Amino acid sequence: MARYLVDISVEPIGTSSTSLSKYVKIAFEVLKEKGLKYYPAPSMTTIELDDITTLGSLIKEINDRLEKEGVKRIVTIVKIDDRRDKENSIDHKLDVIKS
Amino acid sequence: MARYLVDISVEPIGTSSTSLSKYVKIAFEVLKEKGLKYYPAPSMTTIELDDITTLGSLIKEINDRLEKEGVKRIVTIVKIDDRRDKENSIDHKLDVIKS
Amino acid sequence: MARYLVDISVEPIGTSSTSLSKYVKIAFEVLKEKGLKYYPAPSMTTIELDDITTLGSLIKEINDRLEKEGVKRIVTIVKIDDRRDKENSIDHKLDVIKS
């Protein structure tokens, strides 16, 4: 279980095509390579992070990969849920919403 | 299939308890009563909306219910994906991310 | 003074250019035409709304205008602050942060 649940949505800007699926797949590859637990939803992905100080380098790595694909501007939306009173986890949250 | 995919996250403020699960369930009840198709994720819920002009009244109804439970302030985060070039749907998006 | 403070950020997708300033100006025109009080910040604009049920039609009007400029996909990020215990206003919030 993790301390932080982080929702991330990556929006490449100025890509000429409205289809973003290939960029989404690149972001997933980065998450997999880093061994992070994540839960993909239709427009956002929730990630478990034990150490929030790694958030910026994770975003940078995703954006560096997108730049290699020709993306020149990226807007990233992030929502961080930091519970100081108990552990947080994707599985626990899914239990709550499905109960 | 719908025109708009809307991600919603409801954050009651000043509730004394850090647990928000009972409020999340109230929001789901409103979505069910309205017959909306939705996909709950750990920290956000994606909704299909055919008519985006109903968004404000949907948020108002959720907040009115929360106020009845004693909530005095609500922050709602919404992300709207409006495709003018093709239909949009939760199922299609899930196909893309799982492929 | 208003009941709702609404932050809006409009992100056109697939525009080939990374510059979005012309689209931002179109969004401001819509806000002006509707006589809404708003406060533009570098990456978001805060709007006072008395009636939250108008939110969806406001977003639709902005997106309809953007579509006329050739935009085929628009991601809109919205944050709604709904206080049920007191009035809310841009001026009051600015007083707080500047004090």
Next chain:
Amino acid sequence: MARYLVDISVEPIGTSSTSLSKYVKIAFEVLKEKGLKYYPAPSMTTIELDDITTLGSLIKEINDRLEKEGVKRIVTIVKIDDRRDKENSIDHKLDVIKS
């Protein structure tokens, strides 16, 4: 001028009071101590970051301070604008929206 423009909104959860202004001031203190350039808006603050890898530790420091004030859960909303084609700055963005 900076590479990244980062909008941050901090929402303490379970604080019993609906007033969050004292927590907002704590967040501003952290930004000042770090010597960051920022622009406070009614519901969000825009920060210039040269090095995005510092984002997580910035959020952690704000949340650590809030925890000392008794906050047990914090939701943080972040929007990152990463331009790879040109420098980005608060002043430039303000020029655009005011022109």
